[in-house]
Amino acid sequence: MSQSTYAVGNAAALSRQYGPYVQADWGFANHWYPGVFSREVEERGVVGITIGGHDIAITRDADGKAYAISDRCAHKGVKMSLKPMCFANKTVTCWYHGYTYNAETGNLDTIVGSPDDKLIDNARVRTYPTEEFAGLIWVFVGDEDYPVPPIETDLPMKITDKVNAIPHLQDADIITDGIRRELYGNWRLATENGLDPGHLLVHWDNQIIVALDRAMPLGMKALRNDATELLDLEDGPKGVMNRYDLPENYEPVFSNPKVEIKARGNTMYETFRVSAWVPGTLMVENWPIPDYAQYEFYVPIDDHHHMYFEVIAYRATTDDEKKEFQFKFDNFFKPLGLLDFNNNDIMAREATEEFYEKRDGWNNEVLSDMDYSVVAWRKHASKFGRGFFESPFADEE
Secondary structure, rough: OOOOOOOOHHHHHHHHHHHHHHHOOOOOOOOEEEEEEHHHHHOOOOEEEEOOEEEEEEEEOOOOEEEEEEOOOOOOOOOOHOOOOOOOOOOOOOOOOEEEEEEOEEEEEEEOOOOOOOOOOOOEEEEEEEEOOOOOEEEOOOOOOOOOOHHHHOOOOOOOOOOOOOOOOOOEEEEEEEEEEEOOOHHHHHHHHHHHHHHHHHHOOHHHHHHOOOOOEEEEEEEOOOEEEEEEOOOOOOOEEEEOOOOEEEEEEEEHHHHHHEOOEEEEEOOEEEEEEOOOOEEEEEOOOOOEEEEEEEEOOOOOEEEEEEEEEEEOOOOHHHHHHHHHHHHHHHHHHHHHHHHHHHHHHHHHHHHHHHHHHHHOOOOOHHHHHHHHHHHHHHHHOOOOOOOOHHOOO
């Protein structure tokens, strides 16, 4: 790979090659996104979230089914999730004036203090398609009349080869746990950080590396222009994969004598690969330990904030296996992986956001050889994104 692949001054020209991606500051519309963890929504509870500027209330009926409706009452636009009220099954009532909506259809079923009002059955709020599996409630967000695709098209591919047969989100025996955070930083910078083979330096001194005595490289040097594999599954997901499992594609960098630094740890890591999937999902195979997978979802809230889902997945069929997973999650994966390790990524993304937000980073970044996979991702996402979320404040800007 040429050392002049991304010379100084090429940023503006490069950005035109993935123009749709640069436009997607509020995120890609017409895709499935995780909205909340299943455990967050109790029967007749309401949890409010925002995806791509869409304020959404997620609720659950007495039969356990989850629904998503607009979190803005049609009357005066207040967020209903600010004070959840679900007096009747499968309804959400606005706490301010009692407008009560059917959670399945969005229809205005009644008004608490005006049960004979002529507006009843003549007003509605928008609803959003939902699915629930892998411990998450998923929401399809975008244009109301957009044909809803199968959720499989927006999930990472299923890995079936023997070496990397990690848990998939739709496996029947999958068990997951994780955390959800709302963070400063654009969703694109978060996705790129997860995929970026050059950012490993931020994890050089992390506790989990010491605990595992794992030889985490300082970086991964791409040896070929196609070291990052482009994945376009027919009627399936679209993504890019860093093929760290192929020695002809990447060479790990364990030391740099120029600055007298070398990687910590003596135990070589298991075969692993890192991939990013439209609309903004990371899959890390065999991490934090073999036979596990870490999924990260970077869900756009607006142009400067995103929801960050960190999910550890494992296959478990017996109660003992489930208890062991939970023990490892509570005492190892969460404190050392999702918090200590990933907090370094969060710091990096927040530090980057300031440059891209205030200093036109998309046209002023100076890319190098190690950004090959990030550029590949930007181009691939530009090709397969199904549209853009638009700022609800566009008329005010």
